[in-house]
Amino acid sequence: MGCERQLSDCGIRPTAQRVRIAGILLSAPQHRSAEQILASLRAAGARISKATVYNTLNLFAERGLIRQLSVDGSRAWFDSNVAPHYHFHDEASGALIDVPVPEVEFSRLPDPPAGMQVAGIDLVIRLRKKL
Amino acid sequence: MGCERQLSDCGIRPTAQRVRIAGILLSAPQHRSAEQILASLRAAGARISKATVYNTLNLFAERGLIRQLSVDGSRAWFDSNVAPHYHFHDEASGALIDVPVPEVEFSRLPDPPAGMQVAGIDLVIRLRKKL
DNA sequence: TTCCTTGCAAAACTTTTGCATTAAA
DNA sequence: TTTAATGCAAAAGTTTTGCAAGGAA
Numbered sequence: 611m612g613c614e615r616q617l618s619d620c621g622i623r624p625t626a627q628r629v630r631i632a633g634i635l636l637s638a639p640q641h642r643s644a645e646q647i648l649a650s651l652r653a654a655g656a657r658i659s660k661a662t663v664y665n666t667l668n669l670f671a672e673r674g675l676i677r678q679l680s681v682d683g684s685r686a687w688f689d690s691n692v693a694p695h696y697h698f699h700d701e702a703s704g705a706l707i708d709v710p711v712p713e714v715e716f717s718r719l720p721d722p723p724a725g726m727q728v729a730g731i732d733l734v735i736r737l738r739k740k741l
Numbered sequence: 742m743g744c745e746r747q748l749s750d751c752g753i754r755p756t757a758q759r760v761r762i763a764g765i766l767l768s769a770p771q772h773r774s775a776e777q778i779l780a781s782l783r784a785a786g787a788r789i790s791k792a793t794v795y796n797t798l799n800l801f802a803e804r805g806l807i808r809q810l811s812v813d814g815s816r817a818w819f820d821s822n823v824a825p826h827y828h829f830h831d832e833a834s835g836a837l838i839d840v841p842v843p844e845v846e847f848s849r850l851p852d853p854p855a856g857m858q859v860a861g862i863d864l865v866i867r868l869r870k871k872l
Numbered sequence: 873t874t875c876c877t878t879g880c881a882a883a884a885c886t887t888t889t890g891c892a893t894t895a896a897a
Numbered sequence: 898t899t900t901a902a903t904g905c906a907a908a909a910g911t912t913t914t915g916c917a918a919g920g921a922a
Contacts, residue, residue, distance in 0.1 A: 623896070625902060644887080659904040664887060666902095683811045683912095685886060700857065707854065715849035720840050722868055726831065729869035737853055738860035754921075756877065775912080790879040795912060814886090816911060 620673045627658045631666050635676055639691040641706045647688075681706060681734055696733035709735065751804045758789045762797050766807055770822040772837045778819075812837060812865055827864035840866065 613632040614624040622628060630651055635642065642650075648663045667688055670676045679687040681699050687706065696709040714733065722728055744763040748755040765781055766773065773781075779794045798819055801807045810818040812830050818837065827840040845864060853859055 623901070625896070627903070645885095657904090661888080661905075662903055668887095678814070680811045680814045683809065683814075683817045686814045698851075698854065698857075701860075709851050713849065713851040714847065716845065717848035718844065718846035720829075720844040720866070722866070723829065723838065725871050726829075726868040727871045729832075729867040732863075732865040732867065734863040735851070735853070736860040736863065737857040740856050740858045754876070756920080758878070776910095788879090792880075792913080793878055796877085799912095 616675070620675055622669065622673060622675075627656075627662050628666050628669075630656050630658065631663065632670070632675070635670070635688065635690045639689075639708060641679070641687045641689050643685050643687055645685075679706075680732075694730075696731075696735070698735050698737050700737040702739065709733075747806070751806055753800065753804060753806075758787075758793050759797050759800075761787050761789065762794065763801070763806070766801075766819065766821045770820075770839060772810070772818045772820050774816050774818055776816075810837075810863075825861075827862075827866070829866050829868050831868040833870065840864075 613629050613636060616636065617624040617628060617632060631647060634647060634650055644660075644663050644667055647667070648658070648660055651658050651663070667676070667678075667686075671678045671688065674692060677689045677692050679689050679697070681687060681697065682701070682704075691708060694711050696711070696714055698707040698709055699705070700707075719728075744760050744767060745755040747767065748759060748763060753759060761782055762778060765778060775791075775794050775798055778798070779789070779791055782789050782794075798807070798809075798817075802809045802819065805823060808820045808823050810820050810828070812818060812828065813832070813835075822839060825842050827842070827845055829838040829840055830836070831838075850859075
């Protein structure tokens, strides 16, 4: 996978650790926590520290390579899909499912307060088991 | 303010600490963190512990007296407006502004996955300063 | 009494930071 | 060689928990 290239293009020096994290996260659309990524890498035999995982995820998010989500208050989730989209969230299982933009249409949205503009729309549709 | 009554009606024993927290939060629509509430109460001369503030806020949220929000990953915000509504969020200042339901209209929403139903919709419109 | 609630301190978790060491250009 | 990134451990911030003491019914 051409992760090195993707990192260079974002002005990120492609070190071994960063390439491995990118390799996990950018291989397919997914939602992972910092600890999950650390565990995956350690399980795969990588030498990497917790600090590096957090620093790298923050760096990737800052550069727009991934997106950080706040769905439950418990921890940050990192979404490798940076194209605009929304989410289903099942609080019981913790599952997070992408909702493509065309499946949601707003026929009315409020005007932002004076001097402000809309930077983005975070939509989470909370799910519950049907009775 | 008739906070005692409101608590009893929810099956919550109206102790001194709970009544004071309800007095702050339910006096007007607002968004406060646990630490802010603790600080307000302490400044007003109340004898109350951090544990009680957290336990009480969790209890209130569980009983539907307040609503817990996850807008940024940093901490939980408690919203005294439990009627359905949405939010503007200015990440620069941290400001959180209510958006009434009628100001947003969905002309299209995705069907929930099989066996699931929609429990709620969390909409956060992120704001940025206009250039 | 009996049960619930509180306060305190400690623990648990997630995330950030300081600094010496290591790796990249 | 020069600069930036890493690892480790410690710190920081938020939230939860264990338990003795206090308060309500």
